[in-house]
Amino acid sequence: MANKTTVVLPCSGIGKPYGEIGRQSTYTLMEDLCPGKVTTTCLAKLMIGDPDAVELVKNNPVITLDGCAQDCARKNVESAGKKPDRAVRVINTFKHHRDLKPTGILDLGEPGRKLVEILASDLALEIDCPAKKEGSADA
Amino acid sequence: MLELVEITPPKKVGIIPCNGEELPEGTLTRFACRKVLDQIKPNNTVTICLPLFINNGKEERGFVENFPTITVDGCDKRCGQKITEKLGGKKPEHSIVITDLLKEHGINAPGSARTLVDMDQQAIDLVAGEIAKKVDEIISKPNDGGK
Numbered sequence: 001m002a003n004k005t006t007v008v009l010p011c012s013g014i015g016k017p018y019g020e021i022g023r024q025s026t027y028t029l030m031e032d033l034c035p036g037k038v039t040t041t042c043l044a045k046l047m048i049g050d051p052d053a054v055e056l057v058k059n060n061p062v063i064t065l066d067g068c069a070q071d072c073a074r075k076n077v078e079s080a081g082k083k084p085d086r087a088v089r090v091i092n093t094f095k096h097h098r099d100l101k102p103t104g105i106l107d108l109g110e111p112g113r114k115l116v117e118i119l120a121s122d123l124a125l126e127i128d129c130p131a132k133k134e135g136s137a138d139a
Numbered sequence: 140m141l142e143l144v145e146i147t148p149p150k151k152v153g154i155i156p157c158n159g160e161e162l163p164e165g166t167l168t169r170f171a172c173r174k175v176l177d178q179i180k181p182n183n184t185v186t187i188c189l190p191l192f193i194n195n196g197k198e199e200r201g202f203v204e205n206f207p208t209i210t211v212d213g214c215d216k217r218c219g220q221k222i223t224e225k226l227g228g229k230k231p232e233h234s235i236v237i238t239d240l241l242k243e244h245g246i247n248a249p250g251s252a253r254t255l256v257d258m259d260q261q262a263i264d265l266v267a268g269e270i271a272k273k274v275d276e277i278i279s280k281p282n283d284g285g286k
Contacts, residue, residue, distance in 0.1 A: 012158035012190050014169050023160055027253035042159035044218035047193050072190030079193075106173055 006038050006061045006127045009046070009077060013067040017102035018090040021115050022065035024108065025090075028120035034129035043073060046080050054080050061085045063123060086126060093119045150278040153208040154270060155187045155231065157219040163249035164213030164237040170255055171266035172211060179271045183278055189219055192226060203227035207277045209270060210234045233273040240269060
């Protein structure tokens with residue numbers, strides 16, 4: 001994935017913290033860890049078949065980040081005609097760090113923010129970004 | 140003698156935010172909707188997860204078919220409204236577009252999709268208040284204002 005822009009697509013869930021962890025991990029990759037190498041688009045735009053969004057995912061590597069087992073981000077990318085290069089369930093990161101329980105849905109608290117750091121750092125390695133932070137684990 | 144009183148459950152309205160991850164206005168839909176769900180109208184509102192609705196989520200489809208909805212879109216692409224109309228088989232009771240609402244009230248959009256700051260609270264309150272107003276309009280209807 002080194003020489004292309006990677007599209008990271010988090011799900012849109014706002015019922016549990018894991019959707020927000022996916023979104024914040026996406027922003028962390030875009031702005032902190034892999035600026036210029038990662039972008040995102042609105043999942044809803046993809047769902048209505050917006051031409052720009054569809055082209056973006058078809059022409060670039062895609063990582064989906066899903067907050068629950070419904071895998072909506074992955075399924076919607078597949079519906080747009082693209083198999084994601086990597087499909088991540090955020091809950092798996094939490095399973096490796098059960099001490100880091102988010103304290104809110106949109107305001108994740110310190111434990112949730114730590115999970116964001118861990119997930120984003122692991123994904124940065126796959127995207128081949130240099131700025132890996134310490135303390136990461138499997139996504 | 141005891142008087143029998145019919146107890147009816149609170150009317151429910153589905154709030155469908157676009158949640159647009161790319162735009163600050165999408166982030167605003169999330170925060171405003173959560174404020175309505177958690178603080179302003181907790182007994183009368185539920186949220187519909189738009190991607191799950193598309194992915195044939197049975198609860199989501201069933202709710203949209205049988206209950207009134209309000210879509211909250213971050214921009215004039217109106218993704219939430221379009222999807223609701225296409226898959227729900229009916230128009231939402233109300234459709235709110237954040238860019239239009241902010242412009243109407245002379246309030247700036249948040250500067251970042253990543254994080255909202257203190258100065259964005261006015262925008263959150265405006266959107267949440269508008270949603271709550273529309274919820275009140277729906278549940279005050281005598282007949283079909285939700286089950």
